[in-house]
Each structure stands twice: as C-alpha cells, then as structure tokens.
Amino acid sequence: MAENPEGWQPRILAIICNWCSYAGADLAGGARIQYPPDVRAIRVMCTGRVDPLFIMKAFTDGADSVLISGCHFGDCHYLEGNFKAAKRMFLVKSLLRNIGLDDRRLRMTFVSASEGAKWAKVIEDVVNVTQELGPSPFNREYGELKELV
Amino acid sequence: MAEAVSPSTSEKPKAPRIGVFVCHCGTNIAGSIDIEAVKEYAKTLPNVGYVNDYKYQCSMPGQVTIQDAVKENDLTGVVVAACSPRLHEPTFRAATKDAGLNPFRFEMANIREQNSWVHMHDQEGATQKAKDAIRIAVAKASLLEDLYPKSVPVEHAAMVVGAGVAGMQAALDLANAGIKTYLVEKSPTIGGRMSQLDKTFPTLDCSQCILTPKMVDVGRAENIVLMVNSEVEEVEGYIGNFDVTIRRKATGVLSPAEAEAKGIVGGGCTGCGDCAPVCPVTKPNEFEMGMAPRKAIYIYHPQVVPLLYTIDWDSCVKCGLCVEACGEKKAIDLEMQDELVKVKVGTVILATGFEVFPIETKEEWGYKRYDNVITSLEFERLICASGPTGGHLVRPSDGETPMRIGFVLCAGSRDSTGVGKPYCSRFCCMYSLKHAHQIIEKIPGAVPYIFYMDIRSFGKAYEEFYYRIQDEGAKFIRGRVSNIQEDPVTKNLKVYVEDTLLGRPMELELDMVVLAAAVQPTEMTNKTRKLFGVSCSTDGWLLEAHPKLNPCGTTTAGVFVAGVCQGPKDIPDTVAQAEGAASAASIPIHRGEVELEPYYAMCIEEKCAGCGMCVNLCPYQALSLVEKDGRTVMQVTEAKCKGCGTCGGFCPGGAIWMNHFATPQIVAQIDAFLLGGEQ
Numbered sequence: 001m002a003e004n005p006e007g008w009q010p011r012i013l014a015i016i017c018n019w020c021s022y023a024g025a026d027l028a029g030g031a032r033i034q035y036p037p038d039v040r041a042i043r044v045m046c047t048g049r050v051d052p053l054f055i056m057k058a059f060t061d062g063a064d065s066v067l068i069s070g071c072h073f074g075d076c077h078y079l080e081g082n083f084k085a086a087k088r089m090f091l092v093k094s095l096l097r098n099i100g101l102d103d104r105r106l107r108m109t110f111v112s113a114s115e116g117a118k119w120a121k122v123i124e125d126v127v128n129v130t131q132e133l134g135p136s137p138f139n140r141e142y143g144e145l146k147e148l149v
Numbered sequence: 150m151a152e153a154v155s156p157s158t159s160e161k162p163k164a165p166r167i168g169v170f171v172c173h174c175g176t177n178i179a180g181s182i183d184i185e186a187v188k189e190y191a192k193t194l195p196n197v198g199y200v201n202d203y204k205y206q207c208s209m210p211g212q213v214t215i216q217d218a219v220k221e222n223d224l225t226g227v228v229v230a231a232c233s234p235r236l237h238e239p240t241f242r243a244a245t246k247d248a249g250l251n252p253f254r255f256e257m258a259n260i261r262e263q264n265s266w267v268h269m270h271d272q273e274g275a276t277q278k279a280k281d282a283i284r285i286a287v288a289k290a291s292l293l294e295d296l297y298p299k300s301v302p303v304e305h306a307a308m309v310v311g312a313g314v315a316g317m318q319a320a321l322d323l324a325n326a327g328i329k330t331y332l333v334e335k336s337p338t339i340g341g342r343m344s345q346l347d348k349t350f351p352t353l354d355c356s357q358c359i360l361t362p363k364m365v366d367v368g369r370a371e372n373i374v375l376m377v378n379s380e381v382e383e384v385e386g387y388i389g390n391f392d393v394t395i396r397r398k399a400t401g402v403l404s405p406a407e408a409e410a411k412g413i414v415g416g417g418c419t420g421c422g423d424c425a426p427v428c429p430v431t432k433p434n435e436f437e438m439g440m441a442p443r444k445a446i447y448i449y450h451p452q453v454v455p456l457l458y459t460i461d462w463d464s465c466v467k468c469g470l471c472v473e474a475c476g477e478k479k480a481i482d483l484e485m486q487d488e489l490v491k492v493k494v495g496t497v498i499l500a501t502g503f504e505v506f507p508i509e510t511k512e513e514w515g516y517k518r519y520d521n522v523i524t525s526l527e528f529e530r531l532i533c534a535s536g537p538t539g540g541h542l543v544r545p546s547d548g549e550t551p552m553r554i555g556f557v558l559c560a561g562s563r564d565s566t567g568v569g570k571p572y573c574s575r576f577c578c579m580y581s582l583k584h585a586h587q588i589i590e591k592i593p594g595a596v597p598y599i600f601y602m603d604i605r606s607f608g609k610a611y612e613e614f615y616y617r618i619q620d621e622g623a624k625f626i627r628g629r630v631s632n633i634q635e636d637p638v639t640k641n642l643k644v645y646v647e648d649t650l651l652g653r654p655m656e657l658e659l660d661m662v663v664l665a666a667a668v669q670p671t672e673m674t675n676k677t678r679k680l681f682g683v684s685c686s687t688d689g690w691l692l693e694a695h696p697k698l699n700p701c702g703t704t705t706a707g708v709f710v711a712g713v714c715q716g717p718k719d720i721p722d723t724v725a726q727a728e729g730a731a732s733a734a735s736i737p738i739h740r741g742e743v744e745l746e747p748y749y750a751m752c753i754e755e756k757c758a759g760c761g762m763c764v765n766l767c768p769y770q771a772l773s774l775v776e777k778d779g780r781t782v783m784q785v786t787e788a789k790c791k792g793c794g795t796c797g798g799f800c801p802g803g804a805i806w807m808n809h810f811a812t813p814q815i816v817a818q819i820d821a822f823l824l825g826g827e828q
Binding site for chain 1 (some may be wrong): 205233234235236261263264266267268270271274275277278281282285519679684685686687688704705750766768769790791794795798799800807812816819822823824
C-alpha cells in the first residue's frame with residue numbers, strides 16, 4: 001500500500017434506502033456499535049432512485065468512494081427497486097473503469113433493518129478499501145487529476 | 150440538470166432562509182459532538198437565516214422555539230439536527246406546520262443514531278460529520294417545495310392472515326368493532342398451535358376448554374368471513390385499499406352453503422363422519438404429531454371449526470367410496486378445483502405463527518433415531534385426554550409408563566453453535582415446568598429431571614409456579630445435555646450432562662427424554678411477508694415498526710403483526726398483541742380516510758421524449774404513455790405511484806420529478822457534501 005498524503009481523510013458518500021439500510025444504520029446507533037466517521041449518508045426512499053448520474057457527480061465532485069446500500073433481494077419495500085439499482089451498478093462500474101477509476105471505489109451492499117452490526121462492518125470495509133486505494137484522482141485537494149475537475 | 154424546475158411550481162419561489170436547530174438530546178448528542186462549534190459553523194452556511202440549539206428539541210418548549218423562530222425570522226424552511234428522521238420526522242413536520250410553513254419544508258440531519266452514538270470516542274470526527282450533515286440538510290431544505298398529502302378513502306374491511314389464537318383474537322376484536330374481517334387460514338381448521346396443547350401454564354387451565362368457545366365464536370361471528378384451506382396469493386394496492394387475491398384450495402367437500410348455491414337442496418357436509426370409515430387410505434394425523442391415524446378424507450379432531458371434512462389429494466386414490474357413503478347430501482366433489490377469490494381490505498394483520506425447529510439436526514440427542522426421545526409438542530398430545538393415548542403417557546418403544554423422565558430445556562434455543570437458534574424461545578421453561586407437574590400428578594412415583602441453563606419464569610405468577618414445581622419434587626440439574634445414548638435392549642436412555650452447580654459430570658439412565666425444541670418462523674411466514682412488503686429480522690421473525698413504541702405496526706403502512714410470527718411469546722402476550730394489532734388496524738378503518746405521503750413521481754413534459762423506458766420499470770403499473778399536443782409523453786397515475794423513484798433513477802432525459810427526492814435536491818446534497826457548500 002502506497003503512503004497516503006498527509007492530512008487526507010477519505011470522503012465517502014453513501015446513498016441508502018429508507019426502509020432497510022437507513023434503518024439498519026439507525027439500529028447500529030441504538031446498539032452503540034462504533035465505526036469510523038468517514039461516511040456521509042443521503043437518504044432516498046429506494047436505491048432504485050439512484051441515478052447513475054448521482055454517482056458520477058459524486059466522483060467528479062471529488063468523492064473518494066461511493067456506497068449504495070439497499071434491502072436484500074426479495075426484501076425491497078418496492079418489490080424490485082434494489083434489483084434494478086444493482087443492475088445499474090455494472091454500467092456505472094464500467095464507466096468508472098473507462099475514466100481510469102478503480103471500480104472498487106463504488107460498492108453496493110444489502111443491509112436489512114435488523115443488521116446494525118452488518119452496517120458497521122460495511123462501513124469499516126468501505127473505509128479500509130478507500131484507505132488502501134488512497135485519494136481519488138479527482139479528489140479536489142489530493143488527487144493527481146484535480147486540475148481537470 | 151440543476152436548474153430543472155418542478156412542474157408544480159409556476160411562480161418563482163422567494164429566496165430561501167433556513168433555520169437550523171441543533172438538539173443536544175441531553176448528553177446523547179452533546180456528549181460526543183461540540184454543539185457550539187456546530188452552531189457557529191451553521192451560521193456561515195449559505196441560505197441559513199437563523200441558528201439555535203436546545204437541550205431537547207422534540208420537547209414541547211423545543212418545538213415552540215422552532216415556531217417562534219420561523220415567525221420572527223421569516224424562515225422558508227427548517228432543519229433540525231437531532232435523531233433519526235425515522236423517529237422524529239413526523240414530530241418536526243408537525244412543528245413546521247404549526248409554525249405556518251408547509252410541513253414538507255422540513256429536513257432532518259441525523260446526528261445521533263448515525264453520528265454521536267456510533268462515534269462516541271471521536272469528538273473531532275463526530276463534530277466534523279455533524280457539520281457536513283447540517284450542510285447537506287440545508288442544501289436540500291433550500292430546494293424543498295410545498296407538498297400536499299392526498300387523502301384516500303379506506304375500505305371498511307380488514308384481513309387477518311393465520312387463525313391461531315392471535316389471528317382469532319384479532320379477527321374477533323375487529324368483527325366486534327363492526328368491521329368485516331376476512332380470516333385466512335392455510336390448514337383445514339382454525340385454532341392453531343394452542344389447540345394442540347393439553348394444559349396452559351401457570352393456571353393449568355385446559356387449553357381446549359378455553360380455546361374452543363373462542364373457535365365457535367369465530368365460526369359464527371357475522372362479520373367474520375372464514376377462509377380455511379386458503380393462502381394469500383397476490384397483494385396489490387396500499388393502506389386503505391389492498392387488493393388481495395386468495396387461493397381457496399379445493400377441499401373436495403362442499404359446505405351446506407356451497408351445496409345450496411349449486412342447487413343441492415339440504416345437502417353439503419354436516420360433519421357426520423360417514424365418509425372417513427369407508428376410506429381405504431390411512432395416513433398419519435399431523436394434528437397428533439403423526440402419532441394417530443387419519444384417512445385421506447378427514448378432520449383433525451372433533452372440535453374443528455368449520456366442521457367440514459377435507460380431502461388430502463396427495464393420498465386420495467379417488468375410489469369414490471366416500472361419495473357413496475355421503476349419499477343424498479352430495480357433499481363430496483372429487484373433481485373440485487382451486488378457486489381464486491379477490492377481496493378488497495383497508496388494513497391487514499399478519500398472525501402466521503411458528504413451527505418447531507427440526508431438532509433432529511442436533512444429532513447428539515438422537516431425536517428420530519431413539520424411540521423414547523420426543524419433542525414437547527408430542528408430549529402435549531400424549532398427556533392430553535383427547536390425544537392418541539387418551540392422556541396416558543407411554544413410551545413409544547414399548548407402551549410402558551415411563552417413571553424417570555428427562556426434560557432438556559433450550560433444545561436448539563440459546564445455541565450459537567450454528568446448528569440451533571441464538572434466541573430464547575421464551576415459553577419452553579414454563580411449559581416444561583408444567584410438564585413436570587403433569588407427570589407428578591398423573592403418574593405416582595414418577596420423577597421429572599429438568600436439565601436447564603437458567604429457568605426464565607418472568608411472567609405474572611410464573612416464578613411462584615416454578616417454586617411450586619420445585620416443592621412437588623422435580624429434580625433440577627443445571628447443565629446442558631451433551632449426549633444421549635440408547636440401550637439397544639431396554640430402549641432406556643443414557644443421558645450425559647455436566648451439573649455446573651456441583652461442577653461434575655453426571656450420567657443418568659432415564660425411561661424417556663422430552664426435548665423442549667426451539668421454535669422458528671414458518672416458511673409460509675416468509676412467503677406472506679414478502680407479498681405484503683414486511684421486513685424480517687435476521688432470525689426470520691417479522692419486524693415491528695418500532696420495538697418499543699410501535700410493536701404491532703410494520704414498515705408497510707396498514708399492515709400489522711400479532712403473535713409469535715413477530716417473535717416467540719406465550720399465550721397471554723400473544724393475545725395482548727393481537728388485541729393491540731386489532732385496535733391499530735381498526736383506527737384507519739374507523740377514521741375512513743388516510744393520508745398518503747406525496748412522494749409520487751411527476752413528468753416534466755418539455756423534457757420527456759416519450760421513450761417509455763420508465764413505463765416498463767415501474768413495479769406498480771403507475772406510468773403510461775399518452776398523446777398530448779401531438780407528442781407522446783409519460784403520464785403518472787398518482788394513486789398507484791408509491792414513490793420509490795425507480796423511474797426517476799433511470800430516465801435518460803431527466804424528465805421525471807420525484808417529489809421530495811427530486812434530482813436537483815439530491816445533486817445539491819451531493820455538491821454540498823463534496824464541494825463544501827458551494828452551490
């Protein structure tokens with residue numbers, strides 16, 4: 001692992017669904033399960049709402065990683081929104097590779113309303129992977145390509 | 150993309166002025182987050198016109214500070230940085246409304262559940278995260294618009310799925326409150342698990358004696374439409390208007406009413422039982438845990454409601470002897486087909502119960518390998534006067550009366566080995582104490598040995614019952630049975646256990662061992678919950694909307710839970726929850742209308758290319774293509790739209806406006822986070 005620049009803190013955006021992952025994250029809070037504070041979450045009703053453009057916007061804004069998290073397959077509050085979101089992830093990941101971003105910077109997970117411990121684990125994993133990858137090339141302060149954005 | 154304007158707004162809105170209210174929540178938030186720093190930071194944010202903090206923002210005085218600030222500072226929106234919107238969004242929306250603003254001008258920043266509680270020892274990180282969360286919330290609040298919830302009428306009918314004691318109680322309560330109630334049960338009779346029990350703890354009431362009158366009440370209640378041998382097949386709609394398709398399985402037997410409808414005057418099944426003796430096929434009776442026979446045309450037991458015979462198609466050979474025996478009543482139709490029935494209901498209660506964990510998977514205890522190792526439910530049938538042995542407890546191996554009987558508690562419960570269940574099944578301690586009492590009472594000289602981890606006798610008069618059983622002479626051995634071995638000749642059982650109070654291994658020879666097996670959700674529970682969009686916990690039990698404050702509700706509005714399908718509980722708790730669920734389910738029905746969140750999609754027609762991709766993505770058939778001014782554009786049927794936004798996430802032209810989660814609003818949140826508040 002290359003040395004990360006001094007002062008850099010991962011900037012990670014999470015877009016999570018109201019019914020499962022947001023509730024799971026709340027449950028982790030209720031249970032006081034501690035995890036790193038590097039992720040900022042935006043709530044949507046369903047991961048089906050996640051426009052690929054939101055993810056691309058986050059990366060061009062300099063996000064080091066993006067996490068999309070919804071219900072398990074078969075558990076979607078809206079039947080199949082998570083499934084459609086998951087299918088879009090393949091498209092977005094290939095776009096990321098095309099612009100030279102490591103596709104591990106985008107992750108989709110499935111965390112139910114009863115999986116507080118799993119939510120904490122997901123955040124730890126995402127933060128660890130981001131630490132391993134270092135700042136995004138498009139990171140506005142630390143990225144190699146910051147002049148481009 | 151960022152300058153898209155909602156199709157509902159015609160005039161230019163006034164410049165946003167947002168009020169930010171930071172809650173301490175006592176020390177819940179203030180203990181980990183520097184409130185003063187957060188407040189000072191919020192003042193520097195664009196569009197922020199007022200910032201304040203309060204010890205408990207959700208308290209009445211806290212809400213009043215919001216109302217006063219909105220009026221005095223001419224605010225256009227409110228941001229409260231406090232707990233989760235899943236907890237207090239309704240509270241603060243109401244406060245925003247009381248302040249004279251549209252309630253949807255409110256946005257919440259979660260700095261408790263997803264911040265101070267999970268970064269308790271990192272004040273710097275938590276404070277930075279809180280600042281970001283407020284910046285993100287202010288960015289969204291600046292773009293929020295007035296929205297108006299729609300009122301829809303509520304169908305004056307309810308449905309209860311599962312007719313055990315929970316479902317029966319809920320259906321009776323609803324029916325007595327004047328609501329037409331469809332009670333759907335998959336087996337041929339109502340009554341559920343409770344009807345299989347002999348006595349109930351701690352009062353030692355006869356289970357059947359207290360249950361059968363309730364079953365009869367259900368059977369004759371005017372407002373209850375009883376649908377046995379039936380399963381929910383399809384669900385459409387939303388609170389107030391669920392369209393449910395029910396599969397009524399062919400029973401092969403006509404009720405008197407069905408016979409009359411077919412023009413058979415005075416016909417139909419009267420439950421006389423002339424058909425069963427002539428049936429040549431014999432099968433194990435599931436109600437007796439397979440310990441008694443039944444025919445291919447059968448009833449489980451004489452008290453079934455409704456009293457109608459049923460044909461088991463898997464074993465029926467269609468010889469027609471039963472048709473002959475039935476004679477003039479012409480109740481039997483061997484060609485009967487399943488029937489799909491559609492009903493419309495306003496609210497639904499799920500009461501789908503439980504099943505016994507397959508305890509044979511715990512191989513060390515030898516269930517299904519050793520004749521004299523049985524489960525507690527089998528014990529209930531053997532000790533019950535109406536059971537297969539007329540209430541005489543006998544060893545399955547030789548029919549002898551057992552004198553030394555072991556009870557293995559936590560059999561598969563509180564078991565983290567991976568084979569069992571990690572949770573406590575909650576009623577096994579108490580029924581095992583009851584079993585011990587029953588053998589002491591029925592078999593003079595018999596000795597019960599109870600192998601336990603802890604005795605959990607937490608209910609009203611339960612602890613006293615425990616002491617009573619101790620006094621009656623039951624032997625309590627604190628330890629987990631490690632192994633059971635059968636003597637191949639006598640079929641007696643060698644039980645190996647460590648007495649953890651004496652700290653030494655023990656070896657006992659017993660005549661019979663009863664496993665207090667764990668309980669688990671049924672497969673049907675999982676199937677049904679998915680139809681209604683109800684979540685479950687990792688153990689598979691249905692998830693209540695809030696474990697403390699909304700124990701009967703679910704995340705699907707209008708769907709409630711009762712009984713063990715929500716988690717193991719004894720009969721008093723089951724009945725109490727059923728009454729709670731019935732009360733909750735009757736509220737929208739009695740009110741007559743319900744407000745739906747206005748999160749539906751709208752089409753920005755100038756941008757819509759009429760490609761129709763969204764139409765196929767919608768799981769609710771809410772979108773369609775229409776001709777308008779010579780162009781094809783998408784149209785939303787608002788009542789069908791549930792606001793998931795799957796269409797809006799896909800539209801290649803950005804032509805779909807998702808109320809409250811519109812693209813410009815979400816992009817503003819992303820920008821606010823990553824560009825540090827620049828808009």
